[in-house]
Every structure is written in structure tokens, then in C-alpha cells.
Amino acid sequence: MEARGQFKTDFESRRVGITGSPGTGKMTVSSALSNISNLEFISINEFAIKNHFAKRVGLEYVIDTRRLRGKIETRNRVVSGHLLPYVVPNKDLDLVIVLRCSPRTLRKRYEARKYPERKIVENVEAEMIGVIAAACVQAYDPKKISEFDTTRTKPETIAQRSLDLIKGKEAPFFGSIDWLSTSTPSSFTSALQGKYNTFNIPKRITRFASPRARKSKY
Ligand SMILES: Nc1ncnc2c1ncn2[C@@H]1O[C@H](COP(=O)(O)OP(=O)(O)OP(=O)(O)O)[C@@H](O)[C@H]1O
Ligand SMILES: [Mg+2]
Secondary structure (H helix, E strand, O other), X not given: OOOOOOOOOOHXXXXXXXXXXXXXXXXXXXXXXXXXXXXXXXXXXXXXXXXXXXXXXXXXXXXXXXXXXXXXXXXXXXXXOOOHHHHOOHHHOOEEEEEEXXXXXXXXXXXXXXXXXXXXXXXXXXXXXXXXXXXXXHHOOHHXXXXXXXXXXXHHHHXXXXXXXXXXXXXXXXXXXXXXXXXXXXXXXXXXXXHHOOOOOOOOXXXXXXXXXXXXXX
């Protein structure tokens, strides 16, 4: 059967990118996909550290995305990392998978990892507004991009559906996940916890007439 979409039938030439906010399940889904296909898994962060594209600053690594761009071999590989849209150009990929996770569940995953509160809020906010998804839309041909919600779907199911996309059995789909329009305000508040609970008290409260006083005036 002829493969659908733009993918070549030659399985050896498949070049897949997996990205998403930290904790959306890139590592888990990528290794599951690598296990059920002949694609080799490669982590962008590990590649950057091993090949001196990363500088250690305190407890974190800062990756030189400008220098790293275009340097990762993608052929017959699953290249995975949140920096994908910044370091792997459109011409080097056949399929881009963006993993998403609801802000509330993402907070729980970060709490389990014992992330500091500042880092939790920063990453939850980035997922809420879809920073990585937007970067993918800018970087890649929209026909190559597919999006999966990992909030309730098992990583193995997502890996299997990704394989179906690679084989052309399923068509890529993108743009249905929007936490800003589908979440309730209370779920946002709990995902961000106390961040917006404090505000400045205005110096002077403007006086205004009571309804009764207004009535008597006219
Ligand atoms: N589809 C999924 N359903 C439920 N839980 C998942 C799913 N995918 C991953 N997880 C869980 O979420 C956590 C984060 O997964 P993982 O380490 O793969 O994320 P990541 O995107 O690689 O994160 P980072 O960018 O920080 O490396 C893990 O505890 C994993 O078990
Ligand atoms: Mg990871």
C-alpha cells in the first residue's frame, strides 16, 4: 500500500523530532517509540553536553542553541528535547511530535520531581500559553506537526500512534490543544498556586458618593 502524507516509504530515512515542555513525557515516549521501531533515540540535551555545546552555570546547563543548530544527525533517529524547534531545522525532519500536558497535571509531575516553586510556575506558565507548540509552528511545515495530550493517554499508546504517523497510516493533526480556552479559572489558579495572590494596596482610595447621596443630589 502507498504511504499517505509526505513520508517516504523507505523506513530507513525517517527523521522524527519529539518536543514539548519539560515533564510532558518526551523521554518516556521517545524511548517507547525507539523500542517499537528501528529508530535510534537521541536526547538533544545529552548530545549538547557531550559535544561541548553546553556550559555549566551553577546547577544548570546553558545550551548554545545558535552553535548547535543543524549539527544533530537526524537520519533514522528520534531526536528529542524541548529545544528541538530552536536547534533542528525544518529540512532535517519528516515528522515533528509535540507533547502537551494539562497545567494541573504538569504541576503534579514537577512536584514529584521536587522542582523549586519558581521553576514550577515558570514551566507551567510556558505550557499554558504553548511556547514550544508556537515555536514549532514557526519552525516547521505545519503538515509535518502532530500534537498529543499526555495528561491521560499512556506513553505506549502515544508511541504506537507516532509509529502509525511515521508509516503514513495516520495523518498529522495539530492545533486542537489550547489550555487557555479550555481550562477553568480555578484549575489555572491551582496550577499557579500563590503567584497572583499578592498585589499592591493603592495609596489613596478615591471617595465616591453613596447611591443615596447621589439620589438626593438630583
Ligand atoms: N503519557 C504519559 N502519561 C502519564 N504520565 C506520563 C506520560 N508520559 C510521561 N509521563 C510521566 O511524566 C513524567 C515526565 O516524563 P519524562 O521524563 O519522559 O518527561 P520529559 O518531557 O522528558 O521531561 P524533561 O524535559 O524534563 O526531560 C514521568 O514521571 C513519566 O512517567
Ligand atoms: Mg527528558
